[in-house]
């Protein structure tokens with residue numbers, strides 16, 4: 001009996017003393033599925049982003065919970081389907097409206113990690129509300145540096161009042177940023193690691209690259225003199241700048257011997273929009289805004305040296321909403337119990353400690369019901385607009401070219417019913433998408 005107690009106490013102490021990893025989520029913006037080396041990109045080298053997949057693993061069926069910017073971020077930080085709380089559209093930029101953004105009742109991963117003793121930082125694009133109560137500093141982040149809206153000019157510009165020209169902020173104070181924005185975000189990410197290397201930290205590094213406007217400095221453009229299409233060349237330069245910034249962050253971890261103490265995720269917030277920024281989703285059908293694979297199936301990788309298998313590939317479907325549960329479990333932080341959390345802790349699955357798959361089904365809905373999708377195993381049902389549901393077998397047909405709905409009516413009906421049951425749990429959107437702002441007319445400075 002004494003021996004059993006001793007073992008239990010030792011186990012408990014061991015658990016308490018187990019070092020908690022630092023946690024980093026790197027989010028790209030409008031990066032195409034096929035625009036990273038680890039997904040086969042040929043014309044844009046991304047050695048640093050690729051090193052995350054090489055030193056850790058690639059998620060072959062990595063999804064986001066929405067095909068565009070703000071809702072994906074809401075679901076990621078709240079750890080659940082954002083349609084459960086009405087965050088189904090992009091909020092208009094309005095510092096005077098506290099209803100336009102991540103609803104105040106949602107608990108973010110930063111909040112629970114902070115309560116668990118982590119230092120929390122956000123660097124980059126916020127896009128979850130511009131009102132003071134929706135600011136990153138009010139949503140669990142000790143430190144914030146970046147752009148509060150949905151995008152920004154990359155070159156230093158005179159201060160404006162429009163979303164893309166408002167001053168960059170450090171915490172709640174406007175700052176005069178003189179660097180190319182992607183370089184500045186890399187600098188701030190590195191500085192955050194330097195400041196907090198001795199403590200457990202959580203860093204949410206959300207690039208606005210390579211979202212429009214297409215602007216890059218000569219340093220990066222010069223790397224792509226061989227790309228004839230000027231749009232693709234600018235896009236390549238922006239992706240390359242982001243890769244350099246990721247490299248700077250990874251080097252900061254390496255230099256401080258934190259690689260084995262840090263879990264790093266990399267993913268894009270949605271698929272490539274193709275025409276606006278010359279991105280590529282490769283063999284996947286569709287683009288940003290759509291529920292075909294090109295809108296929601298994104299580059300997705302993670303590293304944790306010494307813990308995750310090097311060069312591993314995880315085949316089963318995972319989603320951006322899983323990062324909350326995964327980070328919470330790795331850190332011992334408490335997951336809210338008063339609400340339905342949809343994300344799953346991925347580590348037991350990727351480490352082979354748990355049988356089965358993280359999700360039997362993943363669901364999507366846009367526009368309060370304009371389009372739907374559900375994936376179960378290899379099958380995916382997509383319903384866009386008022387059209388008939390389409391059924392695809394993603395293993396045989398990853399490009400979603402062959403509609404099997406009439407050949408496999410049983411599966412189509414089963415998935416339609418599952419979708420209807422999920423849809424019944426959701427609420428209508430709390431706000432509508434703003435009308436698209438006029439495209440910035442100024443030519444990118446060189």
Ligand code: CA
Pocket residue numbers: 029030068069211269270
């Ligand atoms: Ca986006």
